[in-house]
Amino acid sequence: MMRVYPSHSWDLDYREAAALQARLSAKVRFGPLPVEKIRRVAGADIAVSKSAKIAVAAIVVLEFPSLETLEERFACAPLTFPYIPGLLSFREIPALMECAKTIETSFDALICDGQGLAHPRGFGLACHVGLVLRKPTIGCAKSLLVGEFAEPGRLRGDFSPLRFNGRRVGSVLRTQDGISPVYVSPGRLVDHASARRIVLACAPGYRLPEPIRRAHTLAGDEKRKMEAGG
DSSP: OOOOOOOSOSOOOHHHHHHHHHHHGGGOOOOOOOGGGOSEEEEEEEEEETTTTEEEEEEEEEETTTOOEEEEEEEEEEOOSOOOTTOHHHHHHHHHHHHHTTOOSOOSEEEESSOSSOSTTSOOHHHHHHHHHTSOEEEEESSOOSOBOOOOOSSTTOEEEEEETTEEEEEEEOOSTTSOOEEEEEEESOOHHHHHHHHHHTOSSSSSOHHHHHHHHHHHHHHHHHHHTO
16 A cells, blocks of 8 residues: 655644645655656546545556556545635645545556646645655646746647746647647656656556546536435
């Protein structure tokens, strides 16, 4: 079973949570993670049942580079933190921790459906998850949270740097020809090039990389089953 390393309370208000992010961001380290050294990659996503006030977390582990699913798990936890852009990790990580505790297959990197360094305080969901799990993590988001960029080329693999307050915080990456890009940023123990290469290698046929695409499907399916069962 995977160990988790929570280092703080999750019962915080807005000001406390934002201040904690600013402090924890100083603990995050970045560096190259060669794609050729990766044997397994995981994806994490959350589905929220507003009626039941429950978060359903899913983690899927894939063999790399074949992207064959090796393990998939889900877990539920009460929603105790409100929806506040920029503070989603406090809403989602409690459920992700419960899910991570059930994972039996080790992995070399985790892709999160959310931001990493591309965050107002440089500490998005992927950074926070990386510290809690002590794993290399990557943020891959469908929409922009912060930063400015030039539109990348229209072909798969084209990208442009994402900058915020004069700092490089991510890459705007085209994973398929002619479709909307994704916003990729380092979470922990990866750099911009590593994050981009891993996401692209995990997205052979769809806009979203397979690890988070499958985690998204699993979390959504389990949420619907839970709601249907009352």
